[in-house]
Structure formats: C-alpha cells, structure tokens
Amino acid sequence: MPYVVALTGGIGSGKTTIAEMFARLGVKIVDADIIARQVVEPGSPALSEIRNHFGPQAILPGGNLNRGWLRQRIFADPVSKQWLNDLLHPLIQQQTQQLINEITDDWCLWVVPLLTENGLQDQADRVLVVDIDEETQIRRTMARDNITRQQAADILTAQASRQSRLQIADDVIDNSGSPEEQQQVVAMLYQRYQLQASAKKG
Numbered sequence: 667m668p669y670v671v672a673l674t675g676g677i678g679s680g681k682t683t684i685a686e687m688f689a690r691l692g693v694k695i696v697d698a699d700i701i702a703r704q705v706v707e708p709g710s711p712a713l714s715e716i717r718n719h720f721g722p723q724a725i726l727p728g729g730n731l732n733r734g735w736l737r738q739r740i741f742a743d744p745v746s747k748q749w750l751n752d753l754l755h756p757l758i759q760q761q762t763q764q765l766i767n768e769i770t771d772d773w774c775l776w777v778v779p780l781l782t783e784n785g786l787q788d789q790a791d792r793v794l795v796v797d798i799d800e801e802t803q804i805r806r807t808m809a810r811d812n813i814t815r816q817q818a819a820d821i822l823t824a825q826a827s828r829q830s831r832l833q834i835a836d837d838v839i840d841n842s843g844s845p846e847e848q849q850q851v852v853a854m855l856y857q858r859y860q861l862q863a864s865a866k867k868g
C-alpha cells in the first residue's frame with residue numbers, strides 16, 4: 667500500500683489547482699469527489715436503494731441522482747441524512763481503499779475536500795492543507811462559480827473552520843501567492859513526500 671498524502675482545504679482554496687501541479691509531476695491522484703459520484707452512478711445498487719427510500723423524485727429523467735433535490739430533502743431531516751450517510755460512507759471507503767491499493771507507486775495524493783468534516787485524517791499518512799484567508803476564498807469562489815457573496819459565504823459557514831483544518835495539518839500551502847510560488851512549494855513538498863514514502867517502505 668502506498669504512502670497516502672491527503673490534500674484538503676475549504677471551497678475555492680485551490681485544491682484542484684494544487685492537485686494538478688502534483689499530477690503534472692507524475693503523482694497518482696485519488697479523488698474523493700469522483701468516488702462519491704461513482705458509487706451512485708446510474709445502474710449502481712446504491713442509486714436503487716436511494717430511489718426505494720426517497721421515491722422517484724430522487725432520480726433525474728436521464729437516470730442520474732438528483733443531487734439538488736436530495737440535498738434539500740435531507741437538509742432539515744437528520745434521520746434521512748444519517749440513513750444516506752450510512753449507505754454511502756462504507757461504499758466510498760471501500761472504493762477509496764481499492765483505488766489506493768491498486769497504486770504501485772511509493773505514494774499518492776488523496777484529494778479529499780471534507781477530510782476535516784468527516785474526521786478521515788487517520789486514514790492518511792500525512793495531511794496537506796491548502797490555506798487562504800476567508801476573504802480570498804470568497805472572492806475566488808464568487809469569480810469561478812459566478813455566485814453572490816452571500817452564497818459563497820453561506821457555503822464557507824457550512825464547512826469546517828479554517829482553524830479546525832489547520833489543527834490537523836502536517837503541511838500547509840499558503841495559497842495567497844502567485845501560481846509560480848505555488849509551483850515552488852509543490853516541487854519542495856514533492857521531494858519531501860518521496861523521501862517520507864521511501865522511508866516508510868524501508
């Protein structure tokens with residue numbers, strides 16, 4: 667099993683941008699968002715269970731999960747939210763483990779936006795947090811997603827705090843700088859993780 671570096675950060679902090687830089691250096695990426703979509707893709711057993719539990723409104727005409735509807739549906743219903751978590755969490759866990767086990771490199775990057783929220787830090791050898799101040803986070807998210815300040819701020823409020831994320835960090839990328847600066851930090855971390863991974867391998 668490879669050495670696993672978890673990459674996390676709040677909305678619009680720059681996770682995707684940083685992960686792409688590692689990928690360009692040849693690092694294999696395991697993406698929690700992609701896995702979360704795969705386990706409920708059309709035809710999957712989990713999607714059928716969701717349909718049986720919540721009714722046909724949970725499925726879009728094309729057969730995909732109606733995420734917007736489901737989000738609203740569980741918003742003020744902790745029991746349904748728990749039911750959904752109990753269904754999806756083990757499937758996501760299993761698929762994540764499988765993808766990590768298939769990697770033959772010494773280490774990989776596990777991009778996991780909700781690491782802090784879901785308390786998954788023990789499943790990584792190392793936690794790398796992409797950090798920016800909240801004002802920059804809001805500005806970049808508004809510009810990228812074409813949403814209002816209030817919408818961006820509401821998403822931020824629903825996520826783990828910057829402080830709680832930094833508390834579990836082994837390494838931090840300050841992403842307030844330029845892409846050139848990021849690139850240098852990524853190159854330095856790349857070397858560090860290579861060394862740590864081969865030390866673990868023994």
Ligand code: ATP
Nearest residue numbers: 676677678679680681682683806810841843844845
């Ligand atoms: P999400 O959690 O919403 O998926 P993310 O953490 O993956 O977000 P990115 O999509 O990588 O964040 O970055 C958010 C926005 O900020 C993007 O438009 C990206 O191009 C921009 N961005 C990222 N890093 C920088 C930087 N160093 N300087 C300026 N803009 C940046």
